[in-house]
Amino acid sequence: MRIPPYYRQPSWQRFFAGALIGGVISWMVFLFMFGVLQEEQTSLIKEQQKTINDLEVDISHWQEDFKELNKENSKLLTIQDIKLEIVNAKEYRINDSLSVFQAEEEIKSDLSPLLAKDLDSVYKNKDLVKKTIENKILKINDKRYKVKIKEIYFYTVIQIILELEYDG
Structure with missing residues (x-):
């Protein structure tokens, strides 16, 4: 091809x-x-x-x-609320929740000046807060009790867990 x-x-x-x-x-x-x-x-x-x-x-x-x-x-955080809890009220045979509530409210009224305060300044004065609570003697059902702080948490809500001791 x-x-x-x-x-x-x-x-x-x-x-x-x-x-x-x-x-x-x-x-x-x-x-x-x-x-x-x-x-x-x-x-x-x-x-x-x-x-x-x-x-x-x-x-x-x-x-x-x-x-x-x-x-x-x-x-610049401020304290908004205070929450209290008494953990050993049953040990002392305080069965009515009204008495426990009134005791918590009495302690809250002592701590009310802390509301709307600067968190930093409240934390710096935590010893004063502890002494204020621990020097408090509560009268519940015609008996006197001392208050001891078991735990305390600081933030916008101060949470305090308390124990009662019989003050004889």
Whole structure:
């Protein structure tokens, strides 16, 4: 088999030359369009990266400010409530909850000046709070009891767990 002699006919020569020139021109147009689109995409990515970096810096500044504000606010906490609990009332046969409630309220009334005070200052004076409670003698059902602090928790709500001792 042999190749047909198209290279001798000028019409075929023009066709192949046109196809070759058209292929080169279309390749050049493709490269130009692809380059322009890639350049646009690259500039868009650079702008987005710059925006992301700026936002990350802003976020870090906001987070630092937020942490500082939280620290300042935690320093400014105040006492909102006082909760008392007498745990060993059953040992002394104090069965009526009214007597226990009245004893708790009597101690709460002594601690009422602590409400709306700064948590830090109350904590610094915790020994005074303990002495105020422990020097209290309660009269329940015609018997006298001393109060001992078993546990005390300081936060916006002061929680105090108390024990009674017979004061004979």
